[in-house]
Amino acid sequence: MKRISVALTLSIVLLLVLIMLNLTLGSINIPMDQIKAIFLGHEDANTIFKNIILKTRLPQTLVAMGAGMALGVAGLLMQTLFRNPLAGPSVLGISSGSSLGVAFVMLFTGNLLGFTFTSLGNWGDFAVIISSLAGAAAVLMLILFISHKIGGTLSVLIVGVMIGYLSSSLVSLLKFYSPEEDVHNYVIWGLGSFSRLAPARAVMFLIITVVPSLLATLLSKSLNLLALGDRYATNLGLRIRRARFLIISCAGFLTAIVTSFCGPIIFVGVAVPHIAKLISRTSNHFYLILNAIVLGAVTGLLCNLLARLPGVEQELPINSVTAFIGAPVVIWIIWKRKKENRLE
Amino acid sequence: MRKELLRIQDLSIGYGKGKRQSVVNKRLNGCINSEELVCLLGENGAGKSTLIRTICGFQPALGGEINMQNKNVLKLSEKELALMASVVLTDRIVVPNATVEEMVSLGRSPHTGTMGILSREDKKKVEAAIVQCRIDHKKKEYLTNMSDGEKQKVFIAKALAQDTPLIILDEPTAFLDLPARVETIQLLRTIASESGKSILMSTHDLDLALQLADRLWLMGKEKPLIQGSPEDLLLQNEFQHIFQRKGIEFDNETCSFKVDNAFAVTLPVQANGFEFRLLQRAFARKGVNVVPVDKKHDDYLNVVDNQGKPFELIKEGNIVVKEESVEKLVDATMAFLN
Numbered sequence: 001m002k003r004i005s006v007a008l009t010l011s012i013v014l015l016l017v018l019i020m021l022n023l024t025l026g027s028i029n030i031p032m033d034q035i036k037a038i039f040l041g042h043e044d045a046n047t048i049f050k051n052i053i054l055k056t057r058l059p060q061t062l063v064a065m066g067a068g069m070a071l072g073v074a075g076l077l078m079q080t081l082f083r084n085p086l087a088g089p090s091v092l093g094i095s096s097g098s099s100l101g102v103a104f105v106m107l108f109t110g111n112l113l114g115f116t117f118t119s120l121g122n123w124g125d126f127a128v129i130i131s132s133l134a135g136a137a138a139v140l141m142l143i144l145f146i147s148h149k150i151g152g153t154l155s156v157l158i159v160g161v162m163i164g165y166l167s168s169s170l171v172s173l174l175k176f177y178s179p180e181e182d183v184h185n186y187v188i189w190g191l192g193s194f195s196r197l198a199p200a201r202a203v204m205f206l207i208i209t210v211v212p213s214l215l216a217t218l219l220s221k222s223l224n225l226l227a228l229g230d231r232y233a234t235n236l237g238l239r240i241r242r243a244r245f246l247i248i249s250c251a252g253f254l255t256a257i258v259t260s261f262c263g264p265i266i267f268v269g270v271a272v273p274h275i276a277k278l279i280s281r282t283s284n285h286f287y288l289i290l291n292a293i294v295l296g297a298v299t300g301l302l303c304n305l306l307a308r309l310p311g312v313e314q315e316l317p318i319n320s321v322t323a324f325i326g327a328p329v330v331i332w333i334i335w336k337r338k339k340e341n342r343l344e
Numbered sequence: 345m346r347k348e349l350l351r352i353q354d355l356s357i358g359y360g361k362g363k364r365q366s367v368v369n370k371r372l373n374g375c376i377n378s379e380e381l382v383c384l385l386g387e388n389g390a391g392k393s394t395l396i397r398t399i400c401g402f403q404p405a406l407g408g409e410i411n412m413q414n415k416n417v418l419k420l421s422e423k424e425l426a427l428m429a430s431v432v433l434t435d436r437i438v439v440p441n442a443t444v445e446e447m448v449s450l451g452r453s454p455h456t457g458t459m460g461i462l463s464r465e466d467k468k469k470v471e472a473a474i475v476q477c478r479i480d481h482k483k484k485e486y487l488t489n490m491s492d493g494e495k496q497k498v499f500i501a502k503a504l505a506q507d508t509p510l511i512i513l514d515e516p517t518a519f520l521d522l523p524a525r526v527e528t529i530q531l532l533r534t535i536a537s538e539s540g541k542s543i544l545m546s547t548h549d550l551d552l553a554l555q556l557a558d559r560l561w562l563m564g565k566e567k568p569l570i571q572g573s574p575e576d577l578l579l580q581n582e583f584q585h586i587f588q589r590k591g592i593e594f595d596n597e598t599c600s601f602k603v604d605n606a607f608a609v610t611l612p613v614q615a616n617g618f619e620f621r622l623l624q625r626a627f628a629r630k631g632v633n634v635v636p637v638d639k640k641h642d643d644y645l646n647v648v649d650n651q652g653k654p655f656e657l658i659k660e661g662n663i664v665v666k667e668e669s670v671e672k673l674v675d676a677t678m679a680f681l682n
Contacts, residue, residue, distance in 0.1 A: 085440075221460035225453060227439045231402055236506070237426030237454040283442035286459070 004287045007280040011294040015065075018301040022061040023053060026308050056195070059202035060304060064194040066209035067262050068272070068300020070254040072292040073213045075269030076276065077251040080223045080285065081244065082157055085333055088270035089255040092143055092156070092248065093163030094136045098259040099190065100167035101135020102128055106186045107171075107178040125196065128189065129260050136256030139163055143252065147244055153230075156248070191317030192263035194304050205261050209254065213293050216250050220285035223247065227283065266319050267326025268303070272296045274333055299325065346377035349509055349542050350399075350417075355408035357394045367406060368394045372569040374561050376510070376544055381536040383553035384546040386563030387587065392546040395563070396514050399544070401425045412510070426454035430503035432496070432513040438488065444498050445483045448474055451505030473504035476539070477531060493524030500531065504539070511535070513545035517552075525549060529556055554578075554599050562586045607633035609681055615647035619654075623647075626670050630678055645677065 024030050030049050037045040038053050074089040082091065089095065105127050142163070147156045175183050197205055222243035225233040230240055258265060276291040303325060307316045356370040369391035376382050386392050397403050399410055401417065410417040412428055420428070430451065439447070451473070452466045462470070474480050477497045487495060496516055503511045513532070517525040529549070533556045536543045544561075547553055553560065554574045562570040562577065564586045570577070577583065583594040593602045605628050613623055614637045623645065624634040637644050646656040655673040657665035657680065664680065667673040 218458065221453065221456070221458065224450060224460065227437075227442075228450065229433075229435050229437050231400075231433055231435060232431070232437070234402060234422055235400060235426060235429075235431045236450065237423045239422055277441055281441050283439050283446050 004280050004282055004291075008287070008291060008294065011279070011291060011298060015294055015298050015301070018298055018305065019061060019065075022064070022301050022305055023057050025305060026052075026057065028052065055199060059197055059199045060195045061301065062202045062206045063197050063262065064300035064304035065297040066206040066300075067194060067258045067265060068268055068298070068303075069213050069293045069296035070209040070258045071265060071269040072272030072276070072296025072299065073216050073289055074251040074254040074258075075271075076273035076285075076288060076292045077216065077219070077223065077247050078269075079273050080227050081247050081251075082153055083227070083229075084157075085274070086270065086330065087157075088267075089251060089258075090164070090264070090266070090269065091160050092139070092252055092255065093160035093167070094139050094143075094252050094255045095259045095264040096164040096167040097135040097137075097139030098132040098256065099135070099264055100170055101131040101133070101138075102189055103171040103174050103186055104135070105131035106189070107174040107182050132260035133256060135167075136252075136259055140249075140252040140256060144245060144248055147248055148241065153244070156244075188317070189263050190319075192265045192319045192322070193315075194262055194300070194307075194318055195315070197261060201261075205257070208257055210293075212250060212254055213289075213296075217286055217289050219243070219247055219250060220289060223285040224283065227285075262318070264319075265322060267322045267330070268296065268299055271326040271329035272299050274329055275299070346379065349376050349378045349380075350410070350412045350544075351375040352399070353409045353411065355395075355398070355410060356406040357391055357398045358406050359394075359403070365406060369563065369566070369569075370407070372408070372563075374569050374571045376542050376559070378509070378542055379536060379540055380558040381533055381543045381556060382545070382559045382561060383557040384544060384561045384563065385548075385550060385553060385586075386546075387565065390563040390565050390567075392563055393514055396512055396544070396546055400429060400431050400512055423454065426506070426508075428508055429510040429512055430506035430508045432499045432503050432511070432516055434514050434518060436519075440488075442487050443483070444474065444479060444485050444487065444490075444501075445470070447487060447498055448501045448505050451502035451507075454506065469507060470505050473501040476504060476535065477501040491524075492519050493521070493527065496520065496524070496528055497531065500528070500535075504535065504541075509541060511541055511543045513543065515546050515548070517547055517549055525552065529553075532556075551600060603628075605629075605631060605633075607631055609633065610635055611677070611681075612637045612641045612644040613647070614644055619647045622670060623673075626674050627677075630674065632678075632681070645673075 020032075023035055024032065030053065034046055034049050035053065038050050071089055075087070078087040078089060078091055079085060143156055143160060146159050175186070222238060225236050225238045226240075226243060228236070234240055255269075272295050273288070273292055276288055276295050280287055280291045282288065303318055303321045306321045306324070307318055352372055352374050355372040356367055357372070358365060358367040358369070360366055372395065384392050384395070394403070398405050399417065401420070401422070405418050417425065417428065449462060449470050452462055452470060453460060455466060456462060474483060477500055479494060479497050479501060482490065482494065487498060490498070500516070516532070517528055520528060529552045532543050532545065535541055536558070557574060559571060560574055560577055562582060567586070570582050570586070572580070572582075578596050578599070581596065583596070587594055587601070595602045608631045610633045611627060613620060613634050615623060620634070620636070627634045642661065643659050646658055647654050648656060653666045653668045655667045655670065656663050657673070657677050659680065665673065665676040667676060
């Protein structure tokens with residue numbers, strides 16, 4: 001119990017430090033007293049700094065936190081449901097559904113109606129979010145239907161992976177027939193970004209990721225039992241189908257939201273649950289979910305910071321950074337598992 | 345007279361529905377009384393695991409009834425069933441970072457609320473279960489660091505913490521070494537005798553079951569379930585019927601299986617009880633039937649009270665072989681016999 005509290009406290013301290021760093025560091029470094037002045041609403045705050053902070057860095061920070069925690073929680077839920085340490089939010093095929101939805105709007109519609117998508121401007125952004133949500137929702141419905149009708153965890157996993165293949169094949173077909181400019185835009189979308197949202201939308205995004213992430217703690221008893229396998233869980237009074245339905249809905253919703261607003265962010269959802277398990281060393285999902293929330297936010301902020309390292313003129317695509325942090329974690333998991341097997 | 349806890353009536357077990365149904369065993373009848381340790385024995389394929397899974401509610405019955413405390417188990421919800429019977433399965437589960445205490449606490453799940461928070465009474469029951477299974481010194485240990493025998497005790501403690509009138513175990517001794525087997529079954533024996541719970545376990549450990557079970561359920565392929573105390577079943581010679589195979593014989597006297605060797609040669613032996621039995625076993629493997637010396641033989645084996653080389657082979661009145669170990673004696677004798 002002690003270790004859990006220490007782990008949680010340390011993560012929260014780390015989170016606060018990273019929030020500060022995300023606000024101060026960048027192509028222009030903004031001193032702390034200026035940030036204080038801006039947030040306290042002092043008259044003497046530098047207007048340029050104020051604009052940078054409130055219009056760019058603060059929304060980015062909020063989005064990075066929200067996306068990180070949502071993916072961390074969704075990944076944890078999937079790893080426990082599928083009892084597979086390499087599962088992540090993407091195994092349900094929801095991000096593939098999003099990608100397909102976006103590809104359809106970006107590549108197909110423009111093509112059909114005879115204009116490039118980029119010329120749409122602000123309306124284009126909105127169309128991307130809506131199409132992405134529609135694609136994700138369609139896949140989520142399909143997965144929930146399958147889990148309800150067929151049952152069994154493996155069938156859900158297989159269908160999720162197959163949807164991924166199907167959508168990438170459709171996307172490549174769409175790409176083949178689309179003008180270069182649209183394809184380029186689609187590729188950029190696929191690399192992910194935390195800086196697509198205006199301040200008001202960023203706050204809204206944070207709220208709709210934080211609330212379901214916190215609500216996921218209500219599933220902690222079901223998750224603790226599911227970790228024992230379906231039979232033990234049934235014997236301990238769990239209604240497996242209902243629990244599975246709720247877990248998939250929660251993880252699916254979180255993944256769908258993040259993918260729609262930030263693009264398909266890779267690796268965060270696989271890596272964060274493992275970091276949470278490593279530092280809190282418990283099997284109780286109540287603490288694991290809380291830890292995944294904080295550490296997810298930490299990871300999101302860290303990736304965001306690295307993406308605009310001081311000295312680099314242009315912002316790096318977020319997925320190149322997440323892979324850089326996530327891939328070593330995944331390799332380390334396999335390494336550790338192999339060592340554990342040898343001990344047995 | 346003990347109270348009846350569970351009764352199965354005309355139970356048919358198996359898989360599938362309608363025309364695709366495959367029946368594993370049918371028309372099974374049996375009962376478990378309160379505070380009884382019941383062992384389920386039978387050859388592979390007789391449906392031991394299927395019966396256990398059916399009683400636990402993991403798979404539907406194809407027909408018949410299971411009654412427990414005046415309720416039909418087959419119609420109960422997961423929640424109600426969770427308060428009637430707890431299980432220990434053969435599933436090898438790995439929960440990362442789970443400690444003994446956390447695992448045993450999960451046994452209280454049917455009694456806790458939505459968030460699974462333990463009340464003071466829940467904590468007491470968890471502690472008591474851990475103490476009863478003698479793993480209190482490992483309470484904070486991670487499950488992944490424990491041996492198979494200790495892990496089995498953790499799962500038994502989890503079932504105890506669930507606090508149900510019946511505990512069902514599917515081959516709890518299957519992966520364990522001999523001392524851990526004996527310890528596990530002894531623990532179950534104590535639980536049945538002292539905590540007022542009934543236990544149903546399937547096992548292949550015939551000798552341990554015969555010594556410690558109050559009642560046995562014997563299952564054979566396409567045969568009715570036979571139940572009774574071990575001694576009554578021995579008297580009725582039921583083991584012979586259930587485990588009947590060519591070349592294997594159940595010896596009611598020693599309560600164990602004997603390989604029915606085909607003997608080509610007979611060899612008289614002059615020896616005391618213990619040495620005689622040892623030689624009998626050693627020669628049986630070579631197809632030689634060892635019999636006691638009853639009349640005057642010319643060729644026989646003799647065991648003398650000699651510290652150095654007690655084993656002698658006598659041929660036509662002369663000692664032809666004198667050996668210190670049974671192994672050497674058997675080799676030398678076989679050379680003579682061939």
